[in-house]
Amino acid sequence: MKVAIFGGTFDPIHNAHLRVAREAADRLSLDRVLLVPSANPPHKPSGTTTAYEDRFRMVELACAADARFEPSRLEEGQGKSYSIDTIERVKARLSPSDQLYFLIGADAFAEIGSWHRSAEVLGAVEFIVVSRPGYAYPIPPGARVRGLETLALVISSSEIRRKLDSGEPVEELPDPVLRYIRDHGLYQ
Ligand code: ATP
Ligand code: MG
Numbered sequence: 001m002k003v004a005i006f007g008g009t010f011d012p013i014h015n016a017h018l019r020v021a022r023e024a025a026d027r028l029s030l031d032r033v034l035l036v037p038s039a040n041p042p043h044k045p046s047g048t049t050t051a052y053e054d055r056f057r058m059v060e061l062a063c064a065a066d067a068r069f070e071p072s073r074l075e076e077g078q079g080k081s082y083s084i085d086t087i088e089r090v091k092a093r094l095s096p097s098d099q100l101y102f103l104i105g106a107d108a109f110a111e112i113g114s115w116h117r118s119a120e121v122l123g124a125v126e127f128i129v130v131s132r133p134g135y136a137y138p139i140p141p142g143a144r145v146r147g148l149e150t151l152a153l154v155i156s157s158s159e160i161r162r163k164l165d166s167g168e169p170v171e172e173l174p175d176p177v178l179r180y181i182r183d184h185g186l187y188q
Contacts, residue, residue: 004101016155038081061176110137
Protein backbone atom coordinates (compact mmCIF):
# COMPACT_ATOMS: atom_id res chain seq x y z
CA MET A 1 0.00 0.00 0.00
CA LYS A 2 1.14 3.54 -0.76
CA VAL A 3 0.06 6.20 1.72
CA ALA A 4 0.75 9.93 1.95
CA ILE A 5 0.39 12.22 4.93
CA PHE A 6 -0.84 15.69 3.98
CA GLY A 7 -0.78 18.01 6.97
CA GLY A 8 -1.86 21.61 7.23
CA THR A 9 -3.78 24.18 9.15
CA PHE A 10 -6.59 23.87 6.60
CA ASP A 11 -8.16 27.12 7.77
CA PRO A 12 -10.14 26.48 5.61
CA ILE A 13 -9.33 23.59 3.25
CA HIS A 14 -9.54 24.84 -0.36
CA ASN A 15 -9.49 23.64 -3.97
CA ALA A 16 -5.70 23.83 -4.31
CA HIS A 17 -5.27 21.46 -1.34
CA LEU A 18 -7.62 19.00 -3.05
CA ARG A 19 -5.98 19.44 -6.41
CA VAL A 20 -2.55 18.79 -4.90
CA ALA A 21 -3.81 15.66 -3.12
CA ARG A 22 -5.51 14.36 -6.26
CA GLU A 23 -2.51 14.93 -8.52
CA ALA A 24 -0.12 13.32 -6.07
CA ALA A 25 -2.44 10.33 -5.74
CA ASP A 26 -2.80 10.00 -9.53
CA ARG A 27 0.86 10.40 -10.39
CA LEU A 28 2.30 8.20 -7.62
CA SER A 29 -0.60 5.72 -7.58
CA LEU A 30 -1.28 6.39 -3.92
CA ASP A 31 -3.93 4.25 -2.28
CA ARG A 32 -4.61 6.73 0.43
CA VAL A 33 -3.97 10.36 1.32
CA LEU A 34 -4.42 11.21 5.00
CA LEU A 35 -5.46 14.83 5.41
CA VAL A 36 -4.34 15.82 8.88
CA PRO A 37 -5.44 19.18 10.28
CA SER A 38 -3.05 20.45 12.90
CA ALA A 39 -4.73 21.24 16.24
CA ASN A 40 -2.02 23.70 17.27
CA PRO A 41 0.22 24.56 14.35
CA PRO A 42 3.68 25.30 15.78
CA HIS A 43 4.31 27.96 13.12
CA LYS A 44 1.15 30.00 13.61
CA PRO A 45 0.51 32.27 16.61
CA SER A 46 -1.76 30.43 19.06
CA GLY A 47 -5.34 31.60 19.34
CA THR A 48 -5.51 32.88 15.76
CA THR A 49 -6.73 29.74 14.03
CA THR A 50 -10.34 28.62 13.70
CA ALA A 51 -11.49 25.95 16.17
CA TYR A 52 -10.01 22.52 15.43
CA GLU A 53 -13.43 20.89 15.23
CA ASP A 54 -14.63 23.29 12.52
CA ARG A 55 -11.45 22.84 10.49
CA PHE A 56 -11.67 19.06 10.88
CA ARG A 57 -15.30 18.95 9.76
CA MET A 58 -14.53 21.03 6.68
CA VAL A 59 -11.70 18.61 5.82
CA GLU A 60 -14.11 15.74 6.31
CA LEU A 61 -16.65 17.32 3.95
CA ALA A 62 -13.97 17.96 1.34
CA CYS A 63 -12.64 14.39 1.57
CA ALA A 64 -15.95 13.01 0.31
CA ALA A 65 -14.83 14.10 -3.17
CA ASP A 66 -12.31 11.28 -3.56
CA ALA A 67 -12.35 7.75 -2.14
CA ARG A 68 -8.57 7.91 -1.59
CA PHE A 69 -8.85 10.89 0.77
CA GLU A 70 -9.19 10.23 4.47
CA PRO A 71 -9.62 12.88 7.15
CA SER A 72 -7.38 12.12 10.12
CA ARG A 73 -7.57 13.19 13.76
CA LEU A 74 -3.93 12.28 14.41
CA GLU A 75 -3.06 15.88 15.32
CA GLU A 76 -6.06 16.49 17.53
CA GLY A 77 -5.33 17.49 21.12
CA GLN A 78 -3.94 20.07 23.46
CA GLY A 79 -0.23 20.09 22.77
CA LYS A 80 1.66 21.38 19.74
CA SER A 81 1.23 19.17 16.69
CA TYR A 82 4.58 17.91 15.45
CA SER A 83 4.95 16.09 12.14
CA ILE A 84 7.52 13.66 13.55
CA ASP A 85 4.90 12.32 15.98
CA THR A 86 2.34 12.00 13.21
CA ILE A 87 4.80 10.18 10.95
CA GLU A 88 5.73 7.76 13.74
CA ARG A 89 2.09 7.03 14.54
CA VAL A 90 1.21 6.37 10.93
CA LYS A 91 4.27 4.16 10.47
CA ALA A 92 3.29 2.11 13.50
CA ARG A 93 0.05 1.20 11.74
CA LEU A 94 1.57 0.30 8.39
CA SER A 95 3.25 -2.94 7.44
CA PRO A 96 6.93 -2.98 6.41
CA SER A 97 6.07 -3.40 2.73
CA ASP A 98 3.93 -0.24 2.70
CA GLN A 99 5.36 3.01 1.41
CA LEU A 100 4.83 6.24 3.28
CA TYR A 101 5.17 9.71 1.75
CA PHE A 102 4.82 13.21 3.13
CA LEU A 103 3.00 15.57 0.82
CA ILE A 104 3.91 19.21 1.24
CA GLY A 105 3.91 22.51 -0.63
CA ALA A 106 7.15 24.25 -1.62
CA ASP A 107 6.56 27.11 0.84
CA ALA A 108 6.26 24.76 3.79
CA PHE A 109 9.12 22.52 2.66
CA ALA A 110 11.42 25.55 2.42
CA GLU A 111 10.92 26.04 6.17
CA ILE A 112 11.44 22.44 7.20
CA GLY A 113 14.89 23.09 8.68
CA SER A 114 13.15 24.99 11.48
CA TRP A 115 10.78 22.14 12.39
CA HIS A 116 10.89 20.21 15.64
CA ARG A 117 13.37 17.33 15.16
CA SER A 118 13.79 18.30 11.52
CA ALA A 119 16.65 15.90 10.81
CA GLU A 120 14.50 13.00 11.95
CA VAL A 121 11.54 14.23 9.94
CA LEU A 122 13.75 14.46 6.85
CA GLY A 123 15.11 10.96 7.41
CA ALA A 124 11.78 9.36 8.18
CA VAL A 125 9.87 9.61 4.90
CA GLU A 126 10.08 10.42 1.25
CA PHE A 127 8.71 13.87 0.44
CA ILE A 128 6.46 14.84 -2.41
CA VAL A 129 7.07 18.56 -2.76
CA VAL A 130 4.45 20.41 -4.74
CA SER A 131 5.42 23.56 -6.57
CA ARG A 132 3.73 26.71 -5.38
CA PRO A 133 3.87 29.94 -7.32
CA GLY A 134 6.61 32.19 -5.96
CA TYR A 135 8.38 29.62 -3.77
CA ALA A 136 11.71 27.88 -4.31
CA TYR A 137 13.25 25.38 -1.90
CA PRO A 138 16.67 23.84 -1.35
CA ILE A 139 16.89 20.06 -0.99
CA PRO A 140 18.60 19.26 2.31
CA PRO A 141 21.45 16.74 1.95
CA GLY A 142 20.24 13.16 2.25
CA ALA A 143 16.55 14.04 1.98
CA ARG A 144 14.45 11.95 -0.38
CA VAL A 145 12.45 14.41 -2.44
CA ARG A 146 10.23 14.09 -5.46
CA GLY A 147 9.15 17.34 -7.01
CA LEU A 148 5.58 17.50 -8.27
CA GLU A 149 4.81 20.21 -10.76
CA THR A 150 1.12 20.98 -10.74
CA LEU A 151 -0.81 23.57 -12.56
CA ALA A 152 0.07 26.63 -10.49
CA LEU A 153 -2.88 27.62 -8.38
CA VAL A 154 -2.55 30.97 -6.69
CA ILE A 155 -4.93 30.07 -3.88
CA SER A 156 -4.29 30.35 -0.16
CA SER A 157 -6.43 30.05 2.95
CA SER A 158 -5.23 33.51 4.04
CA GLU A 159 -6.58 35.11 0.87
CA ILE A 160 -9.85 33.16 1.18
CA ARG A 161 -10.27 34.31 4.81
CA ARG A 162 -9.71 37.89 3.70
CA LYS A 163 -12.34 37.59 0.97
CA LEU A 164 -14.88 35.98 3.29
CA ASP A 165 -14.32 38.67 5.88
CA SER A 166 -14.82 41.47 3.38
CA GLY A 167 -17.85 39.81 1.77
CA GLU A 168 -16.20 39.22 -1.61
CA PRO A 169 -17.31 36.17 -3.62
CA VAL A 170 -15.14 33.11 -3.10
CA GLU A 171 -14.74 30.54 -5.85
CA GLU A 172 -11.84 28.54 -4.49
CA LEU A 173 -13.78 26.42 -2.00
CA PRO A 174 -15.62 23.13 -2.48
CA ASP A 175 -19.40 23.75 -2.25
CA PRO A 176 -19.97 21.77 0.98
CA VAL A 177 -17.15 23.70 2.67
CA LEU A 178 -18.57 27.08 1.63
CA ARG A 179 -21.97 25.94 2.90
CA TYR A 180 -20.45 24.89 6.24
CA ILE A 181 -18.78 28.30 6.56
CA ARG A 182 -22.05 30.12 5.85
CA ASP A 183 -24.09 27.87 8.16
CA HIS A 184 -21.66 28.37 11.05
CA GLY A 185 -20.90 32.03 10.48
CA LEU A 186 -17.16 31.45 10.22
CA TYR A 187 -14.57 34.00 8.97
CA GLN A 188 -16.68 37.10 9.46
P1 ATP B 1 -2.42 29.92 4.91
O1 ATP B 1 -2.53 31.01 3.89
O2 ATP B 1 -3.32 30.10 6.09
O3 ATP B 1 -1.00 29.58 5.29
P2 ATP B 1 -2.46 27.75 3.01
O4 ATP B 1 -3.32 27.97 1.80
O5 ATP B 1 -0.99 27.93 2.85
O6 ATP B 1 -3.03 28.61 4.20
P3 ATP B 1 -1.98 25.51 4.71
O7 ATP B 1 -3.01 24.83 5.53
O8 ATP B 1 -1.01 26.42 5.36
O9 ATP B 1 -2.77 26.29 3.54
O10 ATP B 1 -1.18 24.47 3.83
C1 ATP B 1 -1.25 23.07 3.94
C2 ATP B 1 -0.33 22.46 2.89
O11 ATP B 1 -0.85 22.73 1.58
C3 ATP B 1 1.10 23.05 2.90
O12 ATP B 1 2.01 22.01 2.62
C4 ATP B 1 1.05 24.07 1.76
O13 ATP B 1 2.32 24.30 1.21
C5 ATP B 1 0.13 23.37 0.77
N1 ATP B 1 -0.57 24.31 -0.12
C6 ATP B 1 -1.52 25.20 0.22
N2 ATP B 1 -1.95 25.91 -0.84
C7 ATP B 1 -1.24 25.47 -1.91
C8 ATP B 1 -1.19 25.83 -3.32
N3 ATP B 1 -1.96 26.81 -3.81
N4 ATP B 1 -0.34 25.16 -4.11
C9 ATP B 1 0.46 24.18 -3.60
N5 ATP B 1 0.48 23.79 -2.31
C10 ATP B 1 -0.35 24.42 -1.46
MG1 MG C 1 0.27 28.06 4.56
